[in-house]
Amino acid sequence: MQLTYLKADLKKATGDTLVILVNNKWDKNKNVLELDKNLDNKLVKRAKAAGFKGKQHSSFVLQNFLADGFDRIVLFGYGKPEKLDSEVSWDMGHKIVKKLSLKTVNNVAVLLTFGEKDFKNKLLSKLALGALSGGYVFDKYKKQAAKKNKDSAIKKITFIGTGDAPTAAAGKKAVKRGEAIGDSINIGRDLVNEPAESMTPAIFANQVKKLGQKFGFTVKVETEKQIKAKKMGLFLAVARGSKNPPRLVTMTYAPKGVKGNPIVLVGKGLMYDSGGYSLKPSASMETMKCDMAGSAAVVGAITAMARLGVKKKVIAIVAACENMIGGQAYRVGDIFTAMNGKTVEVLNTDAEGRLTLADALTYAESFKPELLVDLATLTGACVVALGQGTVGVLARDNCSDKVLDAFDRAGEYAWPLPLDPRMKKLLKSDIADLKNIGGRWGGAITAGLFLEEFVDKKQKWAHLDIAGPAFQNSAEGHLVKGGTGVGIATLVELVDPS
Numbered sequence: 084m085q086l087t088y089l090k091a092d093l094k095k096a097t098g099d100t101l102v103i104l105v106n107n108k109w110d111k112n113k114n115v116l117e118l119d120k121n122l123d124n125k126l127v128k129r130a131k132a133a134g135f136k137g138k139q140h141s142s143f144v145l146q147n148f149l150a151d152g153f154d155r156i157v158l159f160g161y162g163k164p165e166k167l168d169s170e171v172s173w174d175m176g177h178k179i180v181k182k183l184s185l186k187t188v189n190n191v192a193v194l195l196t197f198g199e200k201d202f203k204n205k206l207l208s209k210l211a212l213g214a215l216s217g218g219y220v221f222d223k224y225k226k227q228a229a230k231k232n233k234d235s236a237i238k239k240i241t242f243i244g245t246g247d248a249p250t251a252a253a254g255k256k257a258v259k260r261g262e263a264i265g266d267s268i269n270i271g272r273d274l275v276n277e278p279a280e281s282m283t284p285a286i287f288a289n290q291v292k293k294l295g296q297k298f299g300f301t302v303k304v305e306t307e308k309q310i311k312a313k314k315m316g317l318f319l320a321v322a323r324g325s326k327n328p329p330r331l332v333t334m335t336y337a338p339k340g341v342k343g344n345p346i347v348l349v350g351k352g353l354m355y356d357s358g359g360y361s362l363k364p365s366a367s368m369e370t371m372k373c374d375m376a377g378s379a380a381v382v383g384a385i386t387a388m389a390r391l392g393v394k395k396k397v398i399a400i401v402a403a404c405e406n407m408i409g410g411q412a413y414r415v416g417d418i419f420t421a422m423n424g425k426t427v428e429v430l431n432t433d434a435e436g437r438l439t440l441a442d443a444l445t446y447a448e449s450f451k452p453e454l455l456v457d458l459a460t461l462t463g464a465c466v467v468a469l470g471q472g473t474v475g476v477l478a479r480d481n482c483s484d485k486v487l488d489a490f491d492r493a494g495e496y497a498w499p500l501p502l503d504p505r506m507k508k509l510l511k512s513d514i515a516d517l518k519n520i521g522g523r524w525g526g527a528i529t530a531g532l533f534l535e536e537f538v539d540k541k542q543k544w545a546h547l548d549i550a551g552p553a554f555q556n557s558a559e560g561h562l563v564k565g566g567t568g569v570g571i572a573t574l575v576e577l578v579d580p581s
């Protein structure tokens with residue numbers, strides 16, 4: 084899909100479909116009134132007759148009205164102007180594309196009224212982001228559906244800024260930003276949706292290498308031998324049950340002339356989580372190809388940032404492996420030594436993510452991060468606490484607000500959970516420094532506290548538990564079915580605030 088921006092007015096709009104974004108005072112909108120005049124006052128009359136009130140995400144379609152004009156005119160509501168924010172804009176872009184994915188719609192003009200304090204410049208990039216990622220479907224294994232989806236996809240969208248709209252250059256930049264992030268979200272979704280059979284640690288590492296070559300970041304891939312040399316004992320323990328050996332993937336985006344310590348991102352990279360000997364029931368395993376959504380998020384984010392040319396050094400790390408059973412697999416009751424020297428008693432092999440992340444975090448600290456953020460589909464407990472639509476944020480006080488603000492600006496849902504020091508004792512082991520489970524209560528918190536044992540006390544660090552929103556059984560808002568790419572927009576916003 085091609086996205087462009089024009090600072091122009093109604094007269095310059097071309098295409099087969101015209102979308103006008105309107106608030107709840109839609110019948111006073113200058114563009115609507117002008118168009119209405121050209122249409123013998125029938126647009127407003129018919130929209131009113133149909134009960135259109137400009138409410139958020141409501142729409143009205145006028146079909147084939149003019150023989151020589153647009154084939155259809157769509158009024159798309161965003162309700163009260165003060166409610167218009169990043170999330171609403173993103174959802175709007177998404178919903179416009181979903182609604183207009185028809186064989187007869189190819190070229191869409193989206194008319195935006197700026198000024199009147201409604202549409203702010205940066206919301207344009209969210210609209211573009213939503214438009215680009217809203218039509219996403221994972222259909223590569225459904226040949227006929229893929230052809231149908233391709234035929235009905237919109238080919239081109241032109242955003243037209245009227246009134247006090249950003250200049251052509253500023254508007255184009257905003258659309259480009261949305262496009263780069265939206266496309267990277269789709270890349271992240273593809274990585275998650277690919278079944279584990281065709282997304283092994285080695286395949287994942289190769290895909291990341293290709294992305295690095297294409298978009299401009301370097302990728303170092305280390306094999307088991309090198310991981311052993313780094314003494315990543317916890318990572319290796321989890322990995323050893325699979326015939327597909329692990330990979331340690333380090334991505335570096337270092338723009339020329341940029342000094343200072345990097346922001347380091349770590350993604351949980353369980354290409355598959357069977358639970359190991361603490362085996363999951365089959366139903367819980369159905370979606371466990373998604374246990375690398377944290378790694379897909381850091382790959383998507385660094386891809387977007389490289390494309391945008393952000394002025395900040397960023398490193399992304401993934402300890403990629405599979406949690407499987409077999410003669411080689413680690414056992415319940417085993418003790419392993421982490422890269423930082425701490426010993427861990429494994430009392431549940433399904434609490435494997437924290438083990439791989441522990442070593443990945445130790446390794447991440449060797450880059451002296453200005454800020455360290457990990458993303459992980461870490462606990463079912465987080466989903467119990469916050470539901471399937473919200474990321475759990477377990478952050479140190481020295482960066483918690485910064486991270487939560489980034490979620491807000493990005494238009495993604497997150498909620499803080501405490502790193503409660505009183506609960507640390509739940510991770511005490513009788514025979515090792517730590518055990519990898521903390522008991523029945525507050526599972527998302529004890530998981531966060533476990534990770535904290537591997538992060539220097541002074542380090543600015545946030546752990547994002549994305550187990551809820553990373554993978555959806557059915558679409559909700561801009562969270563698509565399957566892998567959602569959650570976290571990518573927020574990470575970009577965190578590193579490069581808009």
Ligand code: BES
Nearest residue numbers: 431433434436460461462463464520550
């Ligand atoms: N990958 C799972 C967490 C998960 C659950 C992700 C649901 C996505 C959706 C993780 O490795 C896991 O199994 N965690 C255990 C921890 C427990 C054994 C302490 C859990 O949440 O049950």
Ligand code: ZN
Nearest residue numbers: 356433434435
């Ligand atoms: Zn698990």
Ligand code: ZN
Nearest residue numbers: 353356374436
């Ligand atoms: Zn897991």
